[in-house]
Amino acid sequence: DAGVIQSPRHEVTEMGQEVTLRCKPISGHNSLFWYRQTMMRGLELLIYFNNNVPIDDSGMPEDRFSAKMPNASFSTLKIQPSEPRDSAVYFCASRLTGYNEQFFGPGTRLTVL
Amino acid sequence: DQQVKQNSPSLSVQEGRISILNCDYTNSMFDYFLWYKKYPAEGPTFLISISSIKDKNEDGRFTVFLNKSAKHLSLHIVPSQPGDSAVYFCAAFGGGSNYKLTFGKGTLLTVNP
Numbered sequence: 001d002a003g004v005i006q007s008p009r010h011e012v013t014e015m016g017q018e019v020t021l022r023c024k025p026i027s028g029h030n031s032l033f034w035y036r037q038t039m040m041r042g043l044e045l046l047i048y049f050n051n052n053v054p055i056d057d058s059g060m061p062e063d064r065f066s067a068k069m070p071n072a073s074f075s076t077l078k079i080q081p082s083e084p085r086d087s088a089v090y091f092c093a094s095r096l097t098g099y100n101e102q103f104f105g106p107g108t109r110l111t112v113l
Numbered sequence: 114d115q116q117v118k119q120n121s122p123s124l125s126v127q128e129g130r131i132s133i134l135n136c137d138y139t140n141s142m143f144d145y146f147l148w149y150k151k152y153p154a155e156g157p158t159f160l161i162s163i164s165s166i167k168d169k170n171e172d173g174r175f176t177v178f179l180n181k182s183a184k185h186l187s188l189h190i191v192p193s194q195p196g197d198s199a200v201y202f203c204a205a206f207g208g209g210s211n212y213k214l215t216f217g218k219g220t221l222l223t224v225n226p
Contacts, residue, residue, distance in 0.1 A: 031212065033212075043202065045214065055212075056212070056213065101147065104149075104156030105156050106156050
């Protein structure tokens with residue numbers, strides 16, 4: 001299996017622009033997670049989907065952030081409008097329900113100027 | 114509040130010696146613990162885990178010890194190899210959540226040849 005796939009790997013944008021991050025989970029995994037990693041706060045869970053349904057979005061920082069999972073093989077995390085403080089590495093992870101281990105993608109490094 | 118703490122930001126050991134990475138937690142409801150390894154520009158990779166019903170789990174060169182009364186766990190790597198050089202994250206979940214991983218901020222392990 002190719003593992004969790006994320007795109008783009010790097011994104012540089014200007015404040016106020018819309019940013020869309022993409023994730024393809026491991027085939028057959030029915031749980032998907034979006035995390036953000038910053039120096040100050042470490043790795044934080046933003047949102048959790050199970051069977052394509054958002055279960056817990058309490059970690060989404062504010063209304064500028066939104067996430068969708070239109071099907072079992074694709075998810076997006078959108079930031080609109082982006083701000084410099086959104087600069088971070090965003091990870092997508094997936095797992096099979098019933099198992100504890102989450103498998104992470106390589107991450108997207110976002111820089112908002 | 115930081116519920117999972119890795120108090121040593123870095124650790125340096127000689128090849129062939131033991132590496133001991135420590136992790137403390139404050140939430141007594143945590144009942145499952147995981148260690149992840151992360152290389153630069155990659156996502157975290159699952160390494161080993163332990164349930165709170167055990168006090169030790171071993172997988173090859175890696176052993177995790179759990180001391181519930183002290184709310185402390187440790188990862189032992191014996192013998193350490195240069196390829197083990199990476200950031201190691203301790204993570205936990207429980208207390209009714211079987212998906213929300215709470216991560217420590219990581220310890221950078223450097224194994225010197």
